[in-house]
Amino acid sequence: MKTLAVISRKGGAGKTTLAINLSLTAHLAGWKTLLADIDPQRSASDALRARGGSGPCLAEINAGKLFQTGAHAEHDGYDVMLIDTPAAPDADVAVAVNSADLCILVCRPTFLDIASVARSAEMVRRLGKAGLIVLNQAPSKRGGFEPASVRQAVEALRFCGLPVAPIGLRARTIYQQAIARGLSVGEWDAATPAAREIDRLWGHVAALLALDGHGRDARAS
């Protein structure tokens, strides 16, 4: 089993939005998926409960139960566990990072988000974990050109010592509409740019986790 922790110490950066969309994408691709919600706010749990039909398994737990939950999930043959984390306290975020094979650091293209992500990246590196920074809520291109805020963010994030994902998420209303029904943006409408960016991001993450298209560890086969 591979474990993915979605983190950001800034509230509202998009942790839950990413955790929900990635876990649904994994589930729909046939991976046995567990979403561990360790945020007492329980936003990921609210989103999954709004969903009709099958979906990823949900574990509503506190950070102290994460290790045990992961061990049970591994024993029960889960392919992937995603952890939706709170912005604070740091100790809970550190537990999630310690459990993870890969940490996704969610960052909006703003000065304060970037400063905060730099500190999270330091923690991920100190704990010897792999990390990937994902830009979220980026303004759309204008006339085919990347807005200056996005270009400057990507440039600044290069100094965090962790890679920036080649696929970011734009600010799009569909993310808010889909999550209200517990759906991924692809389920809401597969023919949208949002669906394409989530699919591409998941492809990138799956490759980093060295998982094949069926959720198996490609290195083990």
Ligand SMILES: Nc1ncnc2c1ncn2[C@@H]1O[C@H](COP(=O)(O)OP(=O)(O)OP(=O)(O)O)[C@@H](O)[C@H]1O
């Ligand atoms: N790419 C996006 N486009 C439009 N809206 C977005 C996007 N990503 C997130 N949002 C919206 O921003 C708000 C915050 O997102 P979300 O709850 O996912 O952040 P969070 O990091 O989990 O917050 P918290 O720190 O409170 O847990 C929500 O209303 C969500 O719908």
Ligand SMILES: [Mg+2]
């Ligand atoms: Mg959240």
